[in-house]
Each structure stands twice: as structure tokens, then as C-alpha cells.
Amino acid sequence: ETGVTQTPRHLVMGMTNKKSLKCEQHLGHNAMYWYKQSAKKPLELMFVYSLEERVENNSVPSRFSPECPNSSHLFLHLHTLQPEDSALYLCASSQEGLITDTQYFGPGTRLTVL
Amino acid sequence: AQKVTQAQTEISVVEKEDVTLDCVYETRDTTYYLFWYKQPPSGELVFLIRRNSFDEQNEISGRYSWNFQKSTSSFNFTITASQVVDSAVYFCALSEPFTSGANSKLTFGKGITLSVRP
Numbered sequence: 001e002t003g004v005t006q007t008p009r010h011l012v013m014g015m016t017n018k019k020s021l022k023c024e025q026h027l028g029h030n031a032m033y034w035y036k037q038s039a040k041k042p043l044e045l046m047f048v049y050s051l052e053e054r055v056e057n058n059s060v061p062s063r064f065s066p067e068c069p070n071s072s073h074l075f076l077h078l079h080t081l082q083p084e085d086s087a088l089y090l091c092a093s094s095q096e097g098l099i100t101d102t103q104y105f106g107p108g109t110r111l112t113v114l
Numbered sequence: 115a116q117k118v119t120q121a122q123t124e125i126s127v128v129e130k131e132d133v134t135l136d137c138v139y140e141t142r143d144t145t146y147y148l149f150w151y152k153q154p155p156s157g158e159l160v161f162l163i164r165r166n167s168f169d170e171q172n173e174i175s176g177r178y179s180w181n182f183q184k185s186t187s188s189f190n191f192t193i194t195a196s197q198v199v200d201s202a203v204y205f206c207a208l209s210e211p212f213t214s215g216a217n218s219k220l221t222f223g224k225g226i227t228l229s230v231r232p
Binding site: 055088098099100105108 | 160205
């Protein structure tokens with residue numbers, strides 16, 4: 001595997017379900033990100049982790065819970081979501097999370113909340 | 115606040131035409147980085163270019179070229195002799211530091227949907 005991978009690629013869940021999105025990067029990076037991409041909206045940064053510590057939580061509702069067990073893996077735990085949470089969730093990584101870094105993205109998880 | 119504006123929302127061209135995608139940004143920082151990403155229908159954002167605020171030289175990579183003009187806060191992207199495979203959504207982004215710490219974040223424009231017809 002190379003680059004940034006995300007699983008699952010598609011997910012349909014009910015509002016009462018609990019599910020998790022997984023992201024893995026194979027680039028040796030130390031920073032990882034979750035973004036949300038809704039239709040007709042710019043990409044929104046949700047969370048940033050640097051060296052497994054959360055450095056930014058961009059006013060995201062508590063029904064989204066991130067976890068970064070090591071610098072290669074990032075999870076987004078989902079529970080009691082709303083239909084408006086349906087979107088493409090993109091994971092990215094960068095070397096150190098600095099302004100000079102380039103972020104590399106995974107293919108995304110297309111989430112549909114019924 | 116930082117802002118990236120991509121005023122064009124959809125562009126449709128015929129193959130082999132040249133097309134320019136516009137990007138205008140706002141920032142109060144003197145050090146920043148600008149990026150272009152391509153998002154094909156598969157969904158993954160593909161990195162195309164990074165340019166720092168101190169380097170105003172234009173860049174060419176094959177059929178792609180970028181024109182960075184600090185005086186007008188613009189970072190425009192031109193595809194020469196477009197091809198059907200260029201059909202995608204293109205995002206311009208600005209890297210800026212968080213208010214605290216050394217980490218940074220990307221602020222994206224809304225994207226431009228480019229359709230190249232055979």
C-alpha cells in the first residue's frame with residue numbers, strides 16, 4: 001500500500017448506529033487530518049493531530065470523535081449522526097503539520113446517514 | 115480572516131482548448147503557501163503544486179502552468195491543450211498557521227468544476 005488509504009470507501013448508516021472510519025498513511029508523516037466535504041461547500045477542516053496529539057478541533061459536534069493511536073493511523077468514530085452529516089470525509093497527512101508542508105489526501109469515505 | 119475565492123464554479127471547454135482557472139486569496143500573513151489540488155470523480159484530492167509567498171516565478175509542468183501575482187493576490191492555473199482526462203474539480207488552497215503553535219491548516223476555495231468535451 002502506498003500513500004493514504006481510507007476504509008470503508010462507502011458507508012450507509014442509520015441515525016442510531018455507531019460506526020468508525022479508518023485512515024492509514026504509508027508516507028512516514030507525523031501529522032494527520034480529517035476534512036468534511038459537503039455538496040456545494042468548501043472543504044472543512046475537522047481535526048488535526050500532530051505526533052498523536054490533537055492540535056485542532058474545529059468546533060466539531062461531539063457526535064464525531066477522533067482517535068489517533070499512532071502516527072500512521074487515524075480514526076473517526078461516529079455515533080447518533082444526523083442526515084446533514086452525509087458527506088465525503090477525507091483524511092490527509094503531512095510531514096510535520098507545518099505551514100511549509102504539503103498535505104496528501106486519501107480517496108475519502110462517502111457517508112450517507114439515513 | 116484568511117479566504118480563498120474561486121469565482122468560476124463551472125467551466126466547459128472542448129478538447130485542445132486552453133483554459134485558465136482563477137484563484138484569489140486574502141491573508142494578513144507575510145509567509146504563506148498556496149496550493150492547487152485536482153479532485154477527479156474518484157474523490158481523492160491529488161496534489162498539483164505548492165508555491166510559497168516569496169517565490170513569484172511562474173511555473174510550468176507539461177501542459178500545466180501557474181501564474182502567481184502577489185500584487186493582485188492571485189494564483190491562476192492554466193491548462194494548455196486540455197484533454198478529457200483533465201475533467202475534474204480543481205481546488206486552490208492557502209496554508210496558514212494556527213493562532214497558537216507551529217501547526218498550520220489549509221483553507222480551500224469552493225472549487226471549479228472543469229468539463230472537457232471530446
